[in-house]
Amino acid sequence: MLNTDSTVVRGQISFQAQDRFDLLADGEELPATLSGNFRRTLKQQHTQLLVGDWVNGTLQAGNVRITAMQPRTSLLERSTSSRFRQSGNQAIAANLTTVVIVTSANHDFNLERLRRYHAIATVSRAKPAFLITKTDLITATDLAKLVGQLTATFPGTPVFTLGADQEPAAQLAALLRPDACLALIGSSGVGKSTLVGKLTGEDLYTKTIRQDDAHGRHATTNRRLFVLPSGTRLIDTPGMRAVGVAEASAGFAAQFSPIEELAASCQFRNCRHVSEPGCAVKAAVQAGTLPEATYQAYLKYQAKEAR
Numbered sequence: 001m002l003n004t005d006s007t008v009v010r011g012q013i014s015f016q017a018q019d020r021f022d023l024l025a026d027g028e029e030l031p032a033t034l035s036g037n038f039r040r041t042l043k044q045q046h047t048q049l050l051v052g053d054w055v056n057g058t059l060q061a062g063n064v065r066i067t068a069m070q071p072r073t074s075l076l077e078r079s080t081s082s083r084f085r086q087s088g089n090q091a092i093a094a095n096l097t098t099v100v101i102v103t104s105a106n107h108d109f110n111l112e113r114l115r116r117y118h119a120i121a122t123v124s125r126a127k128p129a130f131l132i133t134k135t136d137l138i139t140a141t142d143l144a145k146l147v148g149q150l151t152a153t154f155p156g157t158p159v160f161t162l163g164a165d166q167e168p169a170a171q172l173a174a175l176l177r178p179d180a181c182l183a184l185i186g187s188s189g190v191g192k193s194t195l196v197g198k199l200t201g202e203d204l205y206t207k208t209i210r211q212d213d214a215h216g217r218h219a220t221t222n223r224r225l226f227v228l229p230s231g232t233r234l235i236d237t238p239g240m241r242a243v244g245v246a247e248a249s250a251g252f253a254a255q256f257s258p259i260e261e262l263a264a265s266c267q268f269r270n271c272r273h274v275s276e277p278g279c280a281v282k283a284a285v286q287a288g289t290l291p292e293a294t295y296q297a298y299l300k301y302q303a304k305e306a307r
């Protein structure tokens with residue numbers, strides 16, 4: 001007999017890998033897929049479901065068929081520049097309440113970079129906040145200077161601090177409200193993974209599958225939403241780590257503009273200039289009019305953007 005029983009569910013996307021999702025509904029994590037209609041709707045709107053999205057669906061035999069998405073209250077994207085928006089893979093997470101910009105107290109501290117992160121957070125419509133990590137590495141006087149610099153440059157944006165000897169849940173208490181949905185952004189090595197591990201109480205990054213990226217560093221491969229003991233949701237994604245990449249590559253744009261011009265003549269509009277027939281970029285490399293080094297740097301950049 002056909003089972004027509006279905007329960008309506010509402011929940012938040014906690015995991016996404018291609019067309020498979022996990023949905024967090026009433027404290028339970030359920031596997032989910034898109035209904036055919038909804039998949040077409042998303043395609044027409046040139047959008048995709050993201051971790052953090054609130055959706056409606058029907059539960060059947062332990063699997064949710066997602067039928068609708070609720071309007072987003074915020075959308076975190078890798079760059080504020082429309083130039084990079086068009087390259088796709090731009091959206092990172094939806095419905096964040098606060099974007100926590102993480103910087104370490106030592107040599108990583110760079111006001112110009114923090115300005116870019118602050119812009120990304122502001123454009124997302126989530127509230128920005130700063131977290132200075134590794135405060136154990138500097139003196140209290142120097143820390144006070146950094147905090148002063150941030151509050152003077154970004155009035156109204158709260159500044160939190162955290163040292164190796166301190167309890168993250170206590171230091172970040174004001175952010176860890178039950179209705180909050182947070183994401184951490186910041187350069188590699190500032191201590192984001194360490195922090196997520198401490199907040200979730202899980203040693204995530206030894207359990208997660210890791211893969212080498214172009215620079216021999218490691219990056220987690222899946223985006224995921226965690227629910228902390230406080231009820232706060234914390235989103236950690238490879239995209240968060242890549243935010244710095246898009247921003248750093250804004251400076252690359254000039255270098256790659258000859259490639260973008262050539263790309264207009266490629267046979268395929270979505271040509272990646274790797275092995276496609278009729279690729280004007282590869283042709284220019286072969287003809288010697290585009291330096292091989294520029295082409296190689298571009299491929300590396302593309303690979304990072306696609307992660």
Ligand SMILES: Nc1nc2c(ncn2[C@@H]2O[C@H](COP(=O)(O)OP(=O)(O)OP(=O)(O)O)[C@@H](O)[C@H]2O)c(=O)[nH]1
Pocket residue numbers: 133134135136137162163164165187188189190191192193194195217218241
């Ligand atoms: N002194 C000090 N070191 C820390 C602190 N937090 C993290 N670290 C160290 O900083 C290094 C980088 O920390 P991660 O947590 O991997 O940094 P990340 O921001 O997640 O870096 P990616 O994973 O590359 O994005 C590690 O060696 C940590 O042990 C801290 O509060 N104080």
Ligand SMILES: [Zn+2]
Pocket residue numbers: 263266267271272273274276278279280281282
């Ligand atoms: Zn091409």
